[in-house]
Amino acid sequence: MMFTLEYFIGLILIGVVAGFASGLLGVGGGFLIVPFQYFLLEYLGLNPSLAMLISLGTSLAIIIPTASSGAYRHLKVMDDILEPGIKLGLFGIVGGVIGGLIASILPTQILKIIFGCLLLFVAIRNLVLANKKDSKARIQFNIINIAVIGILVGISSGLLGIGGGIFLMVLLTSIFGFSMIKSIGISSIFISLTAIGGTVSYIISGWGINPFPFSLGYISLVNFIVIAMFSVPLAYYGAKIAHKLPEKRLKQVFGLVVLYISLKMLGILP
Numbered sequence: 282m283m284f285t286l287e288y289f290i291g292l293i294l295i296g297v298v299a300g301f302a303s304g305l306l307g308v309g310g311g312f313l314i315v316p317f318q319y320f321l322l323e324y325l326g327l328n329p330s331l332a333m334l335i336s337l338g339t340s341l342a343i344i345i346p347t348a349s350s351g352a353y354r355h356l357k358v359m360d361d362i363l364e365p366g367i368k369l370g371l372f373g374i375v376g377g378v379i380g381g382l383i384a385s386i387l388p389t390q391i392l393k394i395i396f397g398c399l400l401l402f403v404a405i406r407n408l409v410l411a412n413k414k415d416s417k418a419r420i421q422f423n424i425i426n427i428a429v430i431g432i433l434v435g436i437s438s439g440l441l442g443i444g445g446g447i448f449l450m451v452l453l454t455s456i457f458g459f460s461m462i463k464s465i466g467i468s469s470i471f472i473s474l475t476a477i478g479g480t481v482s483y484i485i486s487g488w489g490i491n492p493f494p495f496s497l498g499y500i501s502l503v504n505f506i507v508i509a510m511f512s513v514p515l516a517y518y519g520a521k522i523a524h525k526l527p528e529k530r531l532k533q534v535f536g537l538v539v540l541y542i543s544l545k546m547l548g549i550l551p
Contacts, residue, residue: 284325284503285325287324288321288324288325289507291317291321291324292321292503292504292507292508293507293508293511294317295313295314295317295318295321295508295512296507296508296509296510296511296512296515297511297512297515298310298313298317299311299313299314299317299343299347299508299512299515300347300350300511300512300513300514300515300516300518300519301515301516301518301519302519302538303344303347303348303350303351303446303469303512303515303516303519304350304351304354304469304515304516304517304518304519304520304521304522304523305465305519305520305522305523305526305531305534306446306450306465306519306523306531306534306535306538307351307355307446307450307464307465307466307467307468307469307472307523308443308444308446308447308450308468308472308535309344309347309348309443309444309445309446309468309469309472309476310343310344310347310348310444310512310516311340311341311343311344311438311441311442311443311444311446311472311476312400312443312447312539312542313538313542314336314339314340314343314344314442314508314512315336315337315340315396315441315442315443316336316542316545316546318332318335318336318339318340318504318508319332319333319336322335322336327493330388331491331492331493333392333393334384334385334483334487334491334499335487335491335493335496335499335500335501335504336442337381337384337392337441337442337479337483337499338381338442338479338480338483338484338487338498338499338500338501339442339483339499339500339501339504339505339508340442340443340444341377341381341438341439341442341444341476341479341480341483342476342480342483342500342505343504343505343508343509343512344443344444344472344473344476345473345476345477345480346509346512346513347509347512347513347516348444348446348469348470348472348473348476348516349469349473350512350513350514350516350517350520351469351516351517351519351520352366352466352469352470352473352520353517354516354517354520354521355465355466355469355470355520355523356466356470358466358524359462359463359466361463362463362466362467362470363470365422365427365467366466366467366468366469366470366471366474367470367474368424368427368431369427369430369431369434369449369467369470369471370431370470370471370472370473370474370475371431371474372427372428372430372431372432372435373431373432373434373435373438373445373471373472373474373475373478374435374474374475374477374478375431375432375435375478376431376432376433376434376435376436376437376438376439376445376475376478377435377436377438377439377445377475377476377477377478377479377480377481377482378435378439378478378479378481378482379432379435379436379439379482380435380436380437380438380439380440380441380479380482381439381440381478381479381480381481381482381483381486382439382482382486383436383439383440384439384440384441384442384482384483385482385483385486385487385499387440392440392441393546393547394547395440395441396441396443396543396546397543397544397545397546397547397548398543398547399437399441399448399543400447400539400540400542400543400546401540401543401544401547403447403448403450403451403536403539403543404536404537404539404540404543405536405540406451406455406536407451407532407533407535407536407539408532408533408536408537408540410532412529419455419456419457419458420456420457422457430449430452430456431471431475434448434449434452434471434475435475435478435479438472438475438476438478438479439478439479439482442479444472444475444476445471445472445475446468446469446471446472447539449464449467449468449471449472450464450465450468450535453467453468460528461528461531461532462523462524462528462531465520465523465531469520480500483498483499483500484497484498484499484500485498486498486499487499487500
């Protein structure tokens with residue numbers, strides 16, 4: 282398997298874009314890292330099923346340092362996000378392991394459709410409600426609700442290789458009543474932890490099976506190193522910008538980015 286110059290340029294671009302989006306929107310960047318890696322691996326001539334599993338697993342591994350970089354920057358400004366982020370994240374790790382194991386047995390096309398539909402819902406919701414002020418909390422932020430939300434979002438993280446931030450953001454703002462910027466900070470901490478569970482699953486399920494060179498299970502070490510080199514510093518910078526943008530603008534940017542990716546995954550856009 283030959284790694285071409287175009288392939289490395291593609292990995293660098295993924296790192297720059299996904300890293301900035303991670304810090305800016307508290308989403309881990311997996312919703313960009315997964316599809317873009319998938320398209321790159323297909324370009325190398327890899328089998329689509331294998332390309333999807335490597336994209337999912339490697340994305341989660343990259344999310345750990347990337348989201349941590351963004352979380353560190355948010356913590357410098359907001360000191361009340363650490364506890365809720367860690368509480369959700371500990372349950373998220375459990376869900377991440379479960380989701381990663383489920384993904385290894387589901388057909389690729391089903392994963393892409395699930396991924397695309399969920400993202401489409403998130404995108405439309407954010408664009409429609411961009412002008413709406415912070416909603417009141419609909420449910421209490423207690424240990425039972427934290428456990429249920431943490432595990433469910435964790436499963437989506439492991440299943441789709443995305444850290445789960447895009448779904449957690451919706452729940453934090455619309456159900457728990459957190460502001461957009463506080464939700465971004467909590468989400469960054471959550472996905473730093475949750476991605477660990479999913480990563481472990483993909484290492485175990487791909488051990489001795491994945492023929493892609495320089496891999497640890499379904500984690501491509503080449504992709505991980507190149508993308509993370511750029512995503513980690515860009516996530517810190519993105520988090521810095523997030524605190525300067527108005528709430529409405531953050532919601533609009535988030536909605537448009539997710540809308541594009543959802544249509545791409547569903548095959549509506551080329």
